[in-house]
Amino acid sequence: SLASAARCRLRLYVAGLAASSTLAITNVTDICEQEMGGQCDLEVIDIYQQPELAQRDQILAIPTLVKTWPLPMRSVIGDLSQRQRVLTGLGILGRR
Amino acid sequence: PGLRKAATGIPGLDEITGGGLPAGRTTLVCGTAGSGKTLLSLQFLVYGASALGEPGVFISFEERPEDLVVNVASLGVDLAALVAEHQIYLDHVEAGLDQMEPTGSYDLEGLFVRLGYAIDQIGAKRVVLDTLEVLFQGLRDSTVVRGELRRLFRWLSDRGITAMVTAEAGATTLTRYGIEEYVSDCVLSLHQDLDSGISTRRLRVVKYRGSQHGSNECPFLIDANGVALFAITSLSLD
Numbered sequence: 001s002l003a004s005a006a007r008c009r010l011r012l013y014v015a016g017l018a019a020s021s022t023l024a025i026t027n028v029t030d031i032c033e034q035e036m037g038g039q040c041d042l043e044v045i046d047i048y049q050q051p052e053l054a055q056r057d058q059i060l061a062i063p064t065l066v067k068t069w070p071l072p073m074r075s076v077i078g079d080l081s082q083r084q085r086v087l088t089g090l091g092i093l094g095r096r
Numbered sequence: 097p098g099l100r101k102a103a104t105g106i107p108g109l110d111e112i113t114g115g116g117l118p119a120g121r122t123t124l125v126c127g128t129a130g131s132g133k134t135l136l137s138l139q140f141l142v143y144g145a146s147a148l149g150e151p152g153v154f155i156s157f158e159e160r161p162e163d164l165v166v167n168v169a170s171l172g173v174d175l176a177a178l179v180a181e182h183q184i185y186l187d188h189v190e191a192g193l194d195q196m197e198p199t200g201s202y203d204l205e206g207l208f209v210r211l212g213y214a215i216d217q218i219g220a221k222r223v224v225l226d227t228l229e230v231l232f233q234g235l236r237d238s239t240v241v242r243g244e245l246r247r248l249f250r251w252l253s254d255r256g257i258t259a260m261v262t263a264e265a266g267a268t269t270l271t272r273y274g275i276e277e278y279v280s281d282c283v284l285s286l287h288q289d290l291d292s293g294i295s296t297r298r299l300r301v302v303k304y305r306g307s308q309h310g311s312n313e314c315p316f317l318i319d320a321n322g323v324a325l326f327a328i329t330s331l332s333l334d
Contacts (some may be wrong), residue, residue, distance in 0.1 A: 015205040023200070047206060051213040058190045059206035061198075061235070079200035086199045 008040040008092065009069035015062045016048045019078040024063035027080035035094035037086060065094065099306045100183070102150075102222070102258040105143025108325025109299070112314055115309055117282055122189075122249045122250040122259040124272045127286030131314075132297065133262040134159065135167065136286070136323045137224040140260055142173050145183035150221035150258075153185045153214040155207075157230035161186045171322045182218040187211075189236040198237070204244040208251060223252060223259045232273045241244060246278050270302065281305045299325060 012028050014021035025044060032040045047062065048052040057066070061077035067090040076089035087094040098209065101115035110116045116124045117140075127133045141152035152305050156164060164186060168175040178184040187210055252259045260278065263271040263286065270276045276283055283303040288295050300313045315324040 013206070018203075018205070020201045020203070025199075044262065046210045051209045054206045054209045055187055055213065059203055060189065060191060060231075061202045061208075062205040063202060065199075071268070076126075076199050078198035078202045081200035083199075085197050089197065089199065 005068075006039065007045075009066055010040055010045045010090075011045060011066045013045050013054070013057070013059050013062060013064045016046060018062070020051070020063060021046075021063055021094060023079040023081065024065065026089070027083070027086075028065060031080065031083060033092075035092065037085070037095075041044055045061055101114065103148065104140045105147055106139050106323055106325065107117065107321075108314060108316065109323075110326030111299065111327040112284075112312065112325065113304060117258060117260070118305070118307075119258050120256045121167065121231070121253055121281040122177050122261055122279050123282040123284065124263060124271070124276055125260050125284045126286070127287065128262045128265045129289060131265070131278070132318050132323050133286060134164075134226050135171075135263055135318065137226055137260050138164065138168050138175075139322045140330065141169070141184060141222055141224050142168065142171075142178065143156070144222040145178055145256075146173075151183050151218040153187065153211065153220045154222065155214070155225045156186065156188045156225070157191055157227050159188075159226065161188055171320070185214045187214050189204035189230075191230045198235075199328070203240065204231070204248075207244070208248070211248075211251075215255070221256075221258065223257050225259065225261045227262050228275060229264045229272055230243050242278070245275065249278055252332040253317075260275070276302075279303075322329070 031039060032042055045053055045068060063079055064075055064077050065080060066075040074090045076086055080086050100119040102119040103110050103116040125133050136175050141154055144150035145152050159197045182255060232238050235241050263275050266272040285300045285302050285318060297316050298313045299316050314325045314327055316323055
């Protein structure tokens with residue numbers, strides 16, 4: 001549907017309960033709410049639970065946040081605490 | 097104590113190192129592009145897998161798997177078969193971090209998980225990481241990379257893995273990013289000298305902890321069987 005096409009799709013790769021991973025989960029949830037009006041679908045992948053995805057999706061740094069939709073796919077690394085770098089890196093305008 | 101050695105199967109190299117590389121440790125092989133680093137690391141891995149029953153993981157930061165298969169086919173080695181038989185596991189790391197601006201703290205746990213996963217798939221005893229430089233180019237702040245490299249070498253050694261890491265030669269230092277500071281066990285340097293019009297390839301044992309050796313240089317050639325050193329067999333090291 002049109003609505004779902006407009007929704008942004010994000011995938012966050014974390015590693016267990018490491019500090020930067022848990023912080024990244026909090027930060028991305030806030031970004032979805034505050035910068036994108038909640039219009040985004042977030043998937044969190046723990047590479048300890050699914051190690052094969054680290055290779056399949058070419059993950060090196062943890063955390064890594066990937067915007068899979070809308071195209072072009074973009075990704076950023078780090079605990080997402082520097083919000084402007086997250087928005088710029090993913091090519092998301094955010095709340096103006 | 098006898099330092100346990102991991103034979104490389106590379107003619108001459110096992111002789112001048114008194115039996116091979118330090119087992120369960122990391123060896124650094126540095127050299128300019130085209131000096132034979134990748135070939136030497138492939139020979140080390142394939143020999144371990146096919147001759148000594150020690151499966152091996154090859155983490156390639158540059159060459160794609162299909163290039164490696166061709167690279168080794170010229171040595172008469174069927175890499176694809178070794179992969180199919182779970183003797184060798186190839187993982188190509190596209191370190192497309194391309195100067196990313198980190199958005200906060202991070203580490204390279206993805207590399208550790210991929211390595212652990214690959215090792216577990218085949219019960220690997222040997223690992224090669226071909227050209228670590230790419231990690232430094234991909235990430236702006238090399239303090240994270242340096243810390244993670246130190247952690248990586250400890251992680252490999254804790255698992256009793258015999259690892260070989262290749263790195264690009266530096267202009268004035270052994271390697272461009274000074275990785276030699278983190279590898280304390282064994283460092284080999286490959287280079288080519290052009291004297292009086294003849295280019296000779298040489299391998300130098302720069303460092304080999306726990307084993308007396310003159311930091312001798314040994315000419316080598318690359319032929320249909322890969323790297324082969326002209327080790328003067330009378331050159332005994334003990």
